[in-house]
Amino acid sequence: MAVTGFVLVSFIIVHLLGNSSVFVGADGINAYAEHLHALGPVVWIFRLVMLAVFALHIIFGIQLTLENRAARPIDYNQKKNIRTSFGAETMIYTGLVILAFVVYHLLHFTMHVTNPEISVGVLPADALGRADVFTMVVLSFQKFFVSLVYAGAMVAVLLHLSHGVQSLFQTLGCLGANTLPVMEKIGRAAAIVIFVGFISIPVSILLGLIKV
Amino acid sequence: MNLTLYVWRQNGPEDKGKLEQYEAKNVSPDSSFLEMLDEVNQELIEHGVEPIEFDNDCREGICGTCGCVVNGIPHGPQEKTTACQLHMRQFKDGDSLTLEPWRAKAFPVIKDLAVDRTALDKIIQAGGYTSAYTGEVGEANQTLISKPDADYAMDAAECIGCGACVAACPNGSAMLFTSAKVAQLAVLPQGQIEAAERVKNMTEAMLNAGFGNCTNHYECQAACPKGVSVKFIAKLNREYIKALPK
Ligand code: HEM
Numbered sequence: 001m002a003v004t005g006f007v008l009v010s011f012i013i014v015h016l017l018g019n020s021s022v023f024v025g026a027d028g029i030n031a032y033a034e035h036l037h038a039l040g041p042v043v044w045i046f047r048l049v050m051l052a053v054f055a056l057h058i059i060f061g062i063q064l065t066l067e068n069r070a071a072r073p074i075d076y077n078q079k080k081n082i083r084t085s086f087g088a089e090t091m092i093y094t095g096l097v098i099l100a101f102v103v104y105h106l107l108h109f110t111m112h113v114t115n116p117e118i119s120v121g122v123l124p125a126d127a128l129g130r131a132d133v134f135t136m137v138v139l140s141f142q143k144f145f146v147s148l149v150y151a152g153a154m155v156a157v158l159l160h161l162s163h164g165v166q167s168l169f170q171t172l173g174c175l176g177a178n179t180l181p182v183m184e185k186i187g188r189a190a191a192i193v194i195f196v197g198f199i200s201i202p203v204s205i206l207l208g209l210i211k212v
Numbered sequence: 213m214n215l216t217l218y219v220w221r222q223n224g225p226e227d228k229g230k231l232e233q234y235e236a237k238n239v240s241p242d243s244s245f246l247e248m249l250d251e252v253n254q255e256l257i258e259h260g261v262e263p264i265e266f267d268n269d270c271r272e273g274i275c276g277t278c279g280c281v282v283n284g285i286p287h288g289p290q291e292k293t294t295a296c297q298l299h300m301r302q303f304k305d306g307d308s309l310t311l312e313p314w315r316a317k318a319f320p321v322i323k324d325l326a327v328d329r330t331a332l333d334k335i336i337q338a339g340g341y342t343s344a345y346t347g348e349v350g351e352a353n354q355t356l357i358s359k360p361d362a363d364y365a366m367d368a369a370e371c372i373g374c375g376a377c378v379a380a381c382p383n384g385s386a387m388l389f390t391s392a393k394v395a396q397l398a399v400l401p402q403g404q405i406e407a408a409e410r411v412k413n414m415t416e417a418m419l420n421a422g423f424g425n426c427t428n429h430y431e432c433q434a435a436c437p438k439g440v441s442v443k444f445i446a447k448l449n450r451e452y453i454k455a456l457p458k
Protein backbone atom coordinates (compact mmCIF):
# COMPACT_ATOMS: atom_id res chain seq x y z
CA MET A 1 0.00 0.00 0.00
CA ALA A 2 2.64 2.44 1.11
CA VAL A 3 5.00 1.88 -1.82
CA THR A 4 2.26 2.07 -4.44
CA GLY A 5 0.71 5.02 -2.56
CA PHE A 6 4.06 6.80 -2.64
CA VAL A 7 4.42 6.28 -6.39
CA LEU A 8 0.86 7.54 -6.94
CA VAL A 9 1.46 10.64 -4.81
CA SER A 10 4.69 11.35 -6.71
CA PHE A 11 2.81 10.97 -9.96
CA ILE A 12 0.00 13.23 -8.87
CA ILE A 13 2.48 15.99 -7.93
CA VAL A 14 4.30 15.77 -11.27
CA HIS A 15 0.94 15.69 -13.04
CA LEU A 16 -0.12 18.84 -11.18
CA LEU A 17 3.10 20.65 -12.07
CA GLY A 18 2.65 19.66 -15.72
CA ASN A 19 -0.97 20.75 -15.77
CA SER A 20 -0.17 24.11 -14.24
CA SER A 21 1.43 24.98 -17.59
CA VAL A 22 -2.14 25.70 -18.64
CA PHE A 23 -1.78 29.01 -16.78
CA VAL A 24 0.96 29.96 -19.23
CA GLY A 25 -1.63 29.68 -21.99
CA ALA A 26 -1.72 27.68 -25.19
CA ASP A 27 2.06 27.92 -25.57
CA GLY A 28 2.59 26.38 -22.17
CA ILE A 29 0.45 23.28 -22.18
CA ASN A 30 0.58 22.54 -25.90
CA ALA A 31 4.36 22.58 -25.79
CA TYR A 32 4.29 20.39 -22.68
CA ALA A 33 1.97 17.89 -24.36
CA GLU A 34 4.12 17.87 -27.48
CA HIS A 35 7.25 17.16 -25.38
CA LEU A 36 5.50 14.26 -23.68
CA HIS A 37 4.37 12.75 -26.96
CA ALA A 38 7.83 13.19 -28.46
CA LEU A 39 9.10 10.73 -25.85
CA GLY A 40 7.43 7.99 -27.92
CA PRO A 41 7.84 4.52 -26.42
CA VAL A 42 8.91 6.01 -23.07
CA VAL A 43 5.38 7.35 -22.68
CA TRP A 44 4.02 3.87 -23.15
CA ILE A 45 6.44 2.32 -20.67
CA PHE A 46 5.47 5.01 -18.20
CA ARG A 47 1.77 4.40 -18.79
CA LEU A 48 2.16 0.65 -18.26
CA VAL A 49 4.10 1.13 -15.05
CA MET A 50 1.50 3.58 -13.75
CA LEU A 51 -1.29 1.19 -14.70
CA ALA A 52 0.41 -1.66 -12.84
CA VAL A 53 1.03 0.47 -9.75
CA PHE A 54 -2.53 1.76 -9.80
CA ALA A 55 -3.96 -1.74 -10.23
CA LEU A 56 -1.80 -3.08 -7.38
CA HIS A 57 -2.85 -0.21 -5.13
CA ILE A 58 -6.51 -0.91 -5.81
CA ILE A 59 -6.19 -4.68 -5.39
CA PHE A 60 -4.25 -4.30 -2.13
CA GLY A 61 -6.69 -1.63 -0.96
CA ILE A 62 -9.74 -3.81 -1.51
CA GLN A 63 -8.05 -6.88 -0.02
CA LEU A 64 -6.92 -4.86 3.01
CA THR A 65 -10.40 -3.50 3.59
CA LEU A 66 -12.00 -6.95 3.35
CA GLU A 67 -9.46 -8.51 5.73
CA ASN A 68 -9.89 -5.71 8.22
CA ARG A 69 -13.67 -5.98 8.18
CA ALA A 70 -13.40 -9.74 8.68
CA ALA A 71 -11.27 -9.10 11.77
CA ARG A 72 -14.34 -7.71 13.58
CA PRO A 73 -17.25 -9.92 12.52
CA ILE A 74 -19.52 -8.63 15.33
CA ASP A 75 -19.53 -4.86 15.58
CA TYR A 76 -19.94 -2.72 18.67
CA ASN A 77 -23.34 -1.31 19.56
CA GLN A 78 -21.48 1.78 20.57
CA LYS A 79 -17.97 2.72 19.45
CA LYS A 80 -16.32 6.07 19.95
CA ASN A 81 -13.24 6.83 17.91
CA ILE A 82 -10.95 9.35 19.57
CA ARG A 83 -7.95 9.80 17.37
CA THR A 84 -8.69 8.84 13.77
CA SER A 85 -10.01 11.15 11.04
CA PHE A 86 -12.86 11.15 8.56
CA GLY A 87 -10.31 10.79 5.78
CA ALA A 88 -8.82 7.68 7.41
CA GLU A 89 -12.21 6.06 7.89
CA THR A 90 -13.29 6.60 4.30
CA MET A 91 -10.14 5.50 2.44
CA ILE A 92 -11.85 2.73 0.50
CA TYR A 93 -14.75 4.97 -0.56
CA THR A 94 -12.62 7.94 -1.60
CA GLY A 95 -10.36 5.42 -3.32
CA LEU A 96 -13.25 3.97 -5.32
CA VAL A 97 -14.42 7.49 -6.24
CA ILE A 98 -10.89 8.23 -7.49
CA LEU A 99 -10.95 5.00 -9.51
CA ALA A 100 -14.26 5.95 -11.15
CA PHE A 101 -12.88 9.40 -11.82
CA VAL A 102 -9.64 8.14 -13.36
CA VAL A 103 -11.67 6.00 -15.78
CA TYR A 104 -13.77 9.03 -16.74
CA HIS A 105 -10.68 11.26 -16.93
CA LEU A 106 -8.96 8.92 -19.38
CA LEU A 107 -12.13 8.58 -21.48
CA HIS A 108 -12.33 12.36 -21.52
CA PHE A 109 -8.85 13.74 -22.17
CA THR A 110 -6.86 10.70 -23.31
CA MET A 111 -9.31 8.69 -25.41
CA HIS A 112 -11.66 11.55 -26.34
CA VAL A 113 -14.77 9.43 -25.87
CA THR A 114 -16.91 11.67 -23.70
CA ASN A 115 -16.67 15.07 -25.46
CA PRO A 116 -15.34 14.18 -28.91
CA GLU A 117 -16.53 17.42 -30.52
CA ILE A 118 -14.06 19.50 -28.52
CA SER A 119 -11.15 17.08 -28.41
CA VAL A 120 -7.70 17.12 -29.93
CA GLY A 121 -7.88 15.67 -33.43
CA VAL A 122 -11.23 17.28 -34.11
CA LEU A 123 -10.12 20.75 -33.09
CA PRO A 124 -7.76 22.42 -35.55
CA ALA A 125 -4.07 22.39 -34.59
CA ASP A 126 -2.71 25.52 -32.96
CA ALA A 127 -0.73 28.21 -34.83
CA LEU A 128 2.49 26.21 -34.51
CA GLY A 129 0.84 23.04 -35.81
CA ARG A 130 0.70 21.36 -32.38
CA ALA A 131 -2.27 19.44 -31.01
CA ASP A 132 -4.39 22.08 -29.29
CA VAL A 133 -4.65 20.62 -25.81
CA PHE A 134 -5.21 24.10 -24.40
CA THR A 135 -8.44 24.70 -26.31
CA MET A 136 -9.69 21.22 -25.46
CA VAL A 137 -9.12 21.82 -21.75
CA VAL A 138 -10.66 25.29 -21.75
CA LEU A 139 -13.77 24.33 -23.75
CA SER A 140 -14.24 21.24 -21.54
CA PHE A 141 -14.09 23.07 -18.24
CA GLN A 142 -16.37 25.81 -19.54
CA LYS A 143 -19.01 23.08 -19.28
CA PHE A 144 -20.13 23.48 -15.70
CA PHE A 145 -21.00 19.82 -15.25
CA VAL A 146 -17.58 18.64 -16.38
CA SER A 147 -15.91 21.03 -13.95
CA LEU A 148 -18.20 19.81 -11.19
CA VAL A 149 -17.19 16.18 -11.75
CA TYR A 150 -13.51 17.14 -11.59
CA ALA A 151 -14.05 19.22 -8.46
CA GLY A 152 -15.91 16.38 -6.75
CA ALA A 153 -13.13 13.94 -7.57
CA MET A 154 -10.58 16.36 -6.14
CA VAL A 155 -12.49 16.41 -2.84
CA ALA A 156 -12.03 12.62 -2.77
CA VAL A 157 -8.30 13.09 -3.46
CA LEU A 158 -8.13 15.69 -0.69
CA LEU A 159 -9.65 13.31 1.84
CA HIS A 160 -7.65 10.30 0.62
CA LEU A 161 -4.34 12.12 0.88
CA SER A 162 -5.16 13.92 4.14
CA HIS A 163 -4.75 10.48 5.71
CA GLY A 164 -2.64 8.73 3.07
CA VAL A 165 0.48 10.89 3.06
CA GLN A 166 1.36 10.59 6.75
CA SER A 167 0.12 7.00 6.75
CA LEU A 168 2.56 5.95 4.06
CA PHE A 169 5.55 7.36 5.92
CA GLN A 170 4.45 5.63 9.12
CA THR A 171 4.02 2.35 7.23
CA LEU A 172 7.51 2.71 5.77
CA GLY A 173 8.80 3.17 9.32
CA CYS A 174 10.11 6.71 8.73
CA LEU A 175 8.35 8.32 11.70
CA GLY A 176 8.95 8.58 15.43
CA ALA A 177 7.18 10.12 18.42
CA ASN A 178 8.24 13.67 17.45
CA THR A 179 8.06 13.44 13.67
CA LEU A 180 4.60 11.81 13.47
CA PRO A 181 2.58 14.90 14.47
CA VAL A 182 4.71 17.03 12.12
CA MET A 183 4.15 14.61 9.25
CA GLU A 184 0.41 14.59 9.95
CA LYS A 185 0.42 18.36 9.44
CA ILE A 186 2.62 18.14 6.34
CA GLY A 187 0.36 15.42 4.93
CA ARG A 188 -2.77 17.50 5.41
CA ALA A 189 -1.04 20.59 4.00
CA ALA A 190 0.15 18.61 0.97
CA ALA A 191 -3.39 17.30 0.42
CA ILE A 192 -4.73 20.85 0.52
CA VAL A 193 -2.04 22.17 -1.85
CA ILE A 194 -2.76 19.35 -4.32
CA PHE A 195 -6.50 19.97 -4.01
CA VAL A 196 -6.22 23.74 -4.52
CA GLY A 197 -3.70 23.24 -7.32
CA PHE A 198 -5.90 20.93 -9.37
CA ILE A 199 -9.15 22.72 -8.69
CA SER A 200 -7.67 26.10 -9.63
CA ILE A 201 -7.70 25.05 -13.28
CA PRO A 202 -11.44 24.46 -13.77
CA VAL A 203 -12.23 27.34 -11.40
CA SER A 204 -10.04 29.79 -13.35
CA ILE A 205 -11.66 28.66 -16.57
CA LEU A 206 -15.20 28.98 -15.20
CA LEU A 207 -14.38 32.45 -13.89
CA GLY A 208 -13.08 33.37 -17.32
CA LEU A 209 -9.52 34.00 -16.08
CA ILE A 210 -8.28 31.50 -18.68
CA LYS A 211 -10.03 31.61 -22.05
CA VAL A 212 -9.40 30.58 -25.61
CA MET B 213 -25.15 8.16 42.45
CA ASN B 214 -27.47 6.05 40.31
CA LEU B 215 -26.62 4.74 36.87
CA THR B 216 -28.29 2.72 34.17
CA LEU B 217 -26.15 -0.04 32.69
CA TYR B 218 -26.62 -1.74 29.36
CA VAL B 219 -24.47 -4.84 29.65
CA TRP B 220 -23.60 -7.40 26.99
CA ARG B 221 -24.86 -10.78 28.20
CA GLN B 222 -23.72 -13.85 26.35
CA ASN B 223 -23.96 -17.30 27.85
CA GLY B 224 -21.03 -18.82 26.01
CA PRO B 225 -19.01 -18.62 22.80
CA GLU B 226 -21.87 -20.08 20.74
CA ASP B 227 -24.63 -17.96 22.27
CA LYS B 228 -25.83 -14.99 20.24
CA GLY B 229 -25.85 -12.56 23.14
CA LYS B 230 -27.64 -9.26 23.71
CA LEU B 231 -27.59 -6.08 25.77
CA GLU B 232 -29.52 -6.22 29.06
CA GLN B 233 -30.50 -3.24 31.17
CA TYR B 234 -29.60 -3.05 34.89
CA GLU B 235 -29.76 -0.30 37.47
CA ALA B 236 -26.70 0.47 39.59
CA LYS B 237 -28.09 2.20 42.70
CA ASN B 238 -26.34 4.16 45.44
CA VAL B 239 -22.93 3.90 43.82
CA SER B 240 -20.17 5.66 45.75
CA PRO B 241 -18.19 8.07 43.54
CA ASP B 242 -15.09 6.76 45.31
CA SER B 243 -15.67 3.17 44.31
CA SER B 244 -13.82 1.76 41.36
CA PHE B 245 -15.56 0.69 38.21
CA LEU B 246 -15.10 -2.98 39.07
CA GLU B 247 -16.37 -2.44 42.62
CA MET B 248 -19.49 -0.93 41.09
CA LEU B 249 -19.88 -4.10 39.00
CA ASP B 250 -19.31 -6.22 42.14
CA GLU B 251 -22.20 -4.44 43.82
CA VAL B 252 -24.45 -4.87 40.80
CA ASN B 253 -23.54 -8.56 40.75
CA GLN B 254 -24.38 -8.88 44.45
CA GLU B 255 -27.85 -7.50 43.67
CA LEU B 256 -28.22 -9.87 40.75
CA ILE B 257 -27.24 -12.89 42.86
CA GLU B 258 -29.74 -11.89 45.54
CA HIS B 259 -32.41 -11.77 42.86
CA GLY B 260 -31.38 -15.13 41.51
CA VAL B 261 -29.94 -13.70 38.29
CA GLU B 262 -26.67 -15.02 36.89
CA PRO B 263 -23.98 -12.40 37.74
CA ILE B 264 -22.15 -10.50 35.02
CA GLU B 265 -18.91 -12.23 34.07
CA PHE B 266 -15.93 -9.90 33.73
CA ASP B 267 -12.20 -10.50 33.85
CA ASN B 268 -10.03 -9.01 36.59
CA ASP B 269 -7.10 -9.90 38.75
CA CYS B 270 -4.70 -7.37 40.29
CA ARG B 271 -7.13 -4.45 40.40
CA GLU B 272 -4.15 -2.13 40.49
CA GLY B 273 -3.61 -1.55 36.80
CA ILE B 274 -0.59 -3.78 36.28
CA CYS B 275 -1.73 -7.22 35.18
CA GLY B 276 -3.74 -6.48 32.04
CA THR B 277 -6.56 -8.87 32.89
CA CYS B 278 -9.45 -6.44 33.20
CA GLY B 279 -11.15 -4.42 30.54
CA CYS B 280 -14.39 -3.89 28.72
CA VAL B 281 -15.63 -1.24 26.32
CA VAL B 282 -17.46 1.49 28.23
CA ASN B 283 -19.61 3.77 26.08
CA GLY B 284 -17.52 2.95 23.04
CA ILE B 285 -14.09 3.41 24.64
CA PRO B 286 -11.96 0.48 25.85
CA HIS B 287 -11.30 0.82 29.61
CA GLY B 288 -13.68 3.79 29.72
CA PRO B 289 -13.33 7.52 29.25
CA GLN B 290 -10.29 8.30 31.41
CA GLU B 291 -6.99 8.46 29.52
CA LYS B 292 -4.22 5.97 30.35
CA THR B 293 -6.35 4.13 32.91
CA THR B 294 -7.34 0.46 33.13
CA ALA B 295 -10.96 -0.37 33.94
CA CYS B 296 -9.93 -1.47 37.43
CA GLN B 297 -8.30 1.91 38.10
CA LEU B 298 -11.24 3.85 36.75
CA HIS B 299 -13.28 5.51 39.47
CA MET B 300 -16.98 6.19 39.43
CA ARG B 301 -16.34 9.91 39.98
CA GLN B 302 -15.53 9.97 36.27
CA PHE B 303 -19.27 9.59 35.69
CA LYS B 304 -22.29 11.65 36.61
CA ASP B 305 -25.41 10.68 38.50
CA GLY B 306 -28.00 9.46 36.00
CA ASP B 307 -25.47 8.45 33.33
CA SER B 308 -26.16 5.49 31.07
CA LEU B 309 -23.23 3.16 30.47
CA THR B 310 -23.04 0.59 27.71
CA LEU B 311 -20.60 -2.22 28.55
CA GLU B 312 -19.40 -4.50 25.78
CA PRO B 313 -16.59 -7.04 25.49
CA TRP B 314 -13.50 -6.49 23.29
CA ARG B 315 -14.81 -7.18 19.80
CA ALA B 316 -12.43 -9.00 17.47
CA LYS B 317 -12.47 -12.23 15.54
CA ALA B 318 -9.26 -13.19 17.35
CA PHE B 319 -10.89 -12.61 20.77
CA PRO B 320 -13.90 -14.94 20.99
CA VAL B 321 -16.26 -14.12 23.85
CA ILE B 322 -16.05 -16.67 26.67
CA LYS B 323 -18.99 -15.24 28.61
CA ASP B 324 -20.53 -11.77 28.89
CA LEU B 325 -17.60 -9.30 29.08
CA ALA B 326 -14.84 -11.91 29.29
CA VAL B 327 -12.97 -12.72 26.08
CA ASP B 328 -10.33 -15.30 25.20
CA ARG B 329 -7.02 -13.53 24.55
CA THR B 330 -4.98 -16.64 23.79
CA ALA B 331 -4.19 -15.04 20.43
CA LEU B 332 -1.89 -12.54 22.18
CA ASP B 333 -0.06 -15.43 23.85
CA LYS B 334 0.39 -17.03 20.44
CA ILE B 335 2.13 -13.85 19.25
CA ILE B 336 4.42 -13.88 22.31
CA GLN B 337 5.22 -17.56 21.80
CA ALA B 338 6.22 -16.84 18.21
CA GLY B 339 9.07 -14.54 19.17
CA GLY B 340 8.86 -12.96 22.60
CA TYR B 341 12.01 -14.65 23.88
CA THR B 342 15.79 -14.30 23.62
CA SER B 343 18.68 -16.73 23.60
CA ALA B 344 20.74 -16.51 26.78
CA TYR B 345 24.03 -17.99 27.98
CA THR B 346 23.66 -20.67 30.58
CA GLY B 347 26.23 -21.73 33.12
CA GLU B 348 28.16 -19.34 35.35
CA VAL B 349 26.44 -16.15 36.42
CA GLY B 350 27.93 -13.36 34.32
CA GLU B 351 29.43 -10.08 35.47
CA ALA B 352 26.67 -7.63 36.39
CA ASN B 353 27.92 -5.03 33.91
CA GLN B 354 29.01 -7.44 31.20
CA THR B 355 26.38 -6.24 28.73
CA LEU B 356 26.19 -2.46 28.60
CA ILE B 357 22.99 -0.81 27.45
CA SER B 358 22.79 2.91 26.85
CA LYS B 359 20.32 4.92 28.88
CA PRO B 360 18.21 5.95 25.85
CA ASP B 361 17.98 2.32 24.69
CA ALA B 362 17.09 1.14 28.18
CA ASP B 363 14.40 3.82 28.46
CA TYR B 364 13.04 2.97 25.02
CA ALA B 365 12.83 -0.72 25.91
CA MET B 366 11.16 0.11 29.23
CA ASP B 367 8.56 2.29 27.49
CA ALA B 368 7.71 -0.60 25.19
CA ALA B 369 7.70 -3.00 28.15
CA GLU B 370 4.95 -0.95 29.77
CA CYS B 371 2.48 -2.93 27.69
CA ILE B 372 0.46 -5.14 30.05
CA GLY B 373 -1.12 -7.17 27.26
CA CYS B 374 -4.71 -6.18 27.98
CA GLY B 375 -5.82 -6.06 24.34
CA ALA B 376 -7.50 -2.64 24.51
CA CYS B 377 -5.53 -1.63 21.40
CA VAL B 378 -7.21 -4.44 19.45
CA ALA B 379 -10.62 -3.47 20.85
CA ALA B 380 -10.11 0.18 19.88
CA CYS B 381 -8.67 -0.43 16.42
CA PRO B 382 -11.26 0.00 13.64
CA ASN B 383 -9.47 -2.91 11.92
CA GLY B 384 -9.17 -5.17 14.97
CA SER B 385 -5.39 -5.11 14.53
CA ALA B 386 -2.94 -6.16 17.24
CA MET B 387 -0.19 -4.04 15.75
CA LEU B 388 0.46 -1.90 18.86
CA PHE B 389 0.79 -4.92 21.13
CA THR B 390 3.00 -6.79 18.67
CA SER B 391 5.14 -3.74 17.94
CA ALA B 392 5.71 -3.08 21.65
CA LYS B 393 6.96 -6.64 22.08
CA VAL B 394 9.14 -6.52 18.95
CA ALA B 395 10.56 -3.05 19.71
CA GLN B 396 11.34 -3.85 23.32
CA LEU B 397 13.71 -6.65 22.33
CA ALA B 398 14.93 -5.04 19.11
CA VAL B 399 16.86 -2.29 20.91
CA LEU B 400 18.50 -4.57 23.47
CA PRO B 401 21.71 -6.48 22.74
CA GLN B 402 20.08 -9.66 24.05
CA GLY B 403 17.42 -9.37 21.38
CA GLN B 404 19.77 -9.23 18.40
CA ILE B 405 20.25 -12.94 17.80
CA GLU B 406 16.63 -13.62 16.87
CA ALA B 407 15.84 -10.09 15.64
CA ALA B 408 14.95 -10.99 12.05
CA GLU B 409 13.13 -14.20 12.88
CA ARG B 410 11.27 -12.51 15.69
CA VAL B 411 9.67 -9.76 13.65
CA LYS B 412 8.74 -12.18 10.88
CA ASN B 413 7.32 -14.84 13.19
CA MET B 414 5.43 -12.46 15.43
CA THR B 415 3.78 -10.60 12.54
CA GLU B 416 2.90 -13.92 10.95
CA ALA B 417 1.39 -15.17 14.22
CA MET B 418 -0.60 -11.94 14.43
CA LEU B 419 -2.06 -12.41 10.95
CA ASN B 420 -2.72 -16.11 11.50
CA ALA B 421 -4.67 -15.35 14.66
CA GLY B 422 -7.18 -13.36 12.61
CA PHE B 423 -6.22 -9.84 13.64
CA GLY B 424 -6.62 -7.08 11.03
CA ASN B 425 -3.94 -4.95 9.43
CA CYS B 426 -2.77 -1.57 10.68
CA THR B 427 -3.91 1.39 8.58
CA ASN B 428 -2.63 4.02 10.99
CA HIS B 429 -5.80 5.25 12.64
CA TYR B 430 -3.80 5.50 15.92
CA GLU B 431 -6.90 4.60 17.95
CA CYS B 432 -4.75 2.02 19.76
CA GLN B 433 -2.48 4.60 21.36
CA ALA B 434 -5.48 6.70 22.38
CA ALA B 435 -7.07 3.71 24.13
CA CYS B 436 -3.94 2.14 25.64
CA PRO B 437 -4.02 2.32 29.44
CA LYS B 438 -0.23 2.54 29.44
CA GLY B 439 0.05 5.13 26.67
CA VAL B 440 2.19 2.83 24.52
CA SER B 441 3.19 4.94 21.51
CA VAL B 442 2.59 4.17 17.85
CA LYS B 443 6.27 5.02 17.35
CA PHE B 444 6.80 1.32 18.12
CA ILE B 445 4.64 0.46 15.11
CA ALA B 446 7.01 2.46 12.90
CA LYS B 447 9.86 0.61 14.63
CA LEU B 448 8.23 -2.75 13.89
CA ASN B 449 7.86 -1.70 10.25
CA ARG B 450 11.56 -0.78 10.11
CA GLU B 451 12.50 -4.10 11.69
CA TYR B 452 10.27 -5.87 9.18
CA ILE B 453 11.89 -4.12 6.20
CA LYS B 454 15.35 -4.89 7.65
CA ALA B 455 14.40 -8.57 7.98
CA LEU B 456 13.06 -8.89 4.41
CA PRO B 457 16.37 -9.85 2.74
CA LYS B 458 17.19 -12.32 5.51
C1 HEM C 1 -4.14 8.92 -7.68
C2 HEM C 1 -4.73 8.09 -6.95
C3 HEM C 1 -4.36 7.64 -5.55
C4 HEM C 1 -3.40 8.11 -4.68
C5 HEM C 1 -2.44 9.25 -4.90
C6 HEM C 1 -3.46 7.28 -3.49
C7 HEM C 1 -2.64 7.41 -2.37
C8 HEM C 1 -2.69 6.62 -1.26
C9 HEM C 1 -1.77 6.65 -0.16
C10 HEM C 1 -0.58 7.58 -0.04
C11 HEM C 1 -2.15 5.71 0.75
C12 HEM C 1 -1.49 5.38 2.08
C13 HEM C 1 -0.63 4.16 1.98
C14 HEM C 1 -0.15 3.61 3.31
O1 HEM C 1 -0.32 4.21 4.35
O2 HEM C 1 0.40 2.51 3.34
C15 HEM C 1 -3.31 5.07 0.23
C16 HEM C 1 -4.01 4.07 0.88
C17 HEM C 1 -5.14 3.47 0.38
N1 HEM C 1 -5.72 3.67 -0.86
FE1 HEM C 1 -5.12 5.00 -2.22
N2 HEM C 1 -4.46 6.35 -3.62
C18 HEM C 1 -5.03 6.54 -4.87
C19 HEM C 1 -6.06 5.81 -5.43
C20 HEM C 1 -6.76 4.81 -4.79
C21 HEM C 1 -7.80 4.05 -5.40
C22 HEM C 1 -8.30 4.19 -6.84
C23 HEM C 1 -8.25 3.19 -4.47
C24 HEM C 1 -9.38 2.24 -4.77
C25 HEM C 1 -9.85 1.28 -4.27
C26 HEM C 1 -7.50 3.41 -3.24
C27 HEM C 1 -7.68 2.75 -2.03
C28 HEM C 1 -6.84 2.87 -0.94
C29 HEM C 1 -6.99 2.14 0.29
C30 HEM C 1 -8.09 1.16 0.63
C31 HEM C 1 -5.92 2.52 1.11
C32 HEM C 1 -5.58 1.98 2.50
C33 HEM C 1 -6.50 2.44 3.53
C34 HEM C 1 -5.85 3.01 4.73
O3 HEM C 1 -4.63 3.21 4.78
O4 HEM C 1 -6.62 3.30 5.66
N3 HEM C 1 -6.58 4.40 -3.49
N4 HEM C 1 -3.63 5.63 -1.00
Ligand code: SF4
Pocket residue numbers: 370371372373374375376377378388389392432435436437438439440
Ligand atom coordinates in the same frame (compact mmCIF):
# COMPACT_ATOMS: atom_id res chain seq x y z
S1 SF4 D 1 -0.29 -1.86 23.82
FE1 SF4 D 1 -1.55 -0.90 25.46
S2 SF4 D 1 -3.64 -1.40 24.87
FE2 SF4 D 1 -2.34 -2.80 23.69
S3 SF4 D 1 -2.19 -4.65 24.95
FE3 SF4 D 1 -0.43 -3.37 25.52
S4 SF4 D 1 -1.17 -2.15 27.30
FE4 SF4 D 1 -3.01 -3.02 26.32
Ligand code: FES
Pocket residue numbers: 267268269270271272273274275276277278279294295296297
Ligand atom coordinates in the same frame (compact mmCIF):
# COMPACT_ATOMS: atom_id res chain seq x y z
S1 FES E 1 -7.24 -6.06 36.97
FE1 FES E 1 -5.07 -6.01 36.62
S2 FES E 1 -4.91 -4.34 35.25
FE2 FES E 1 -7.01 -4.23 35.81
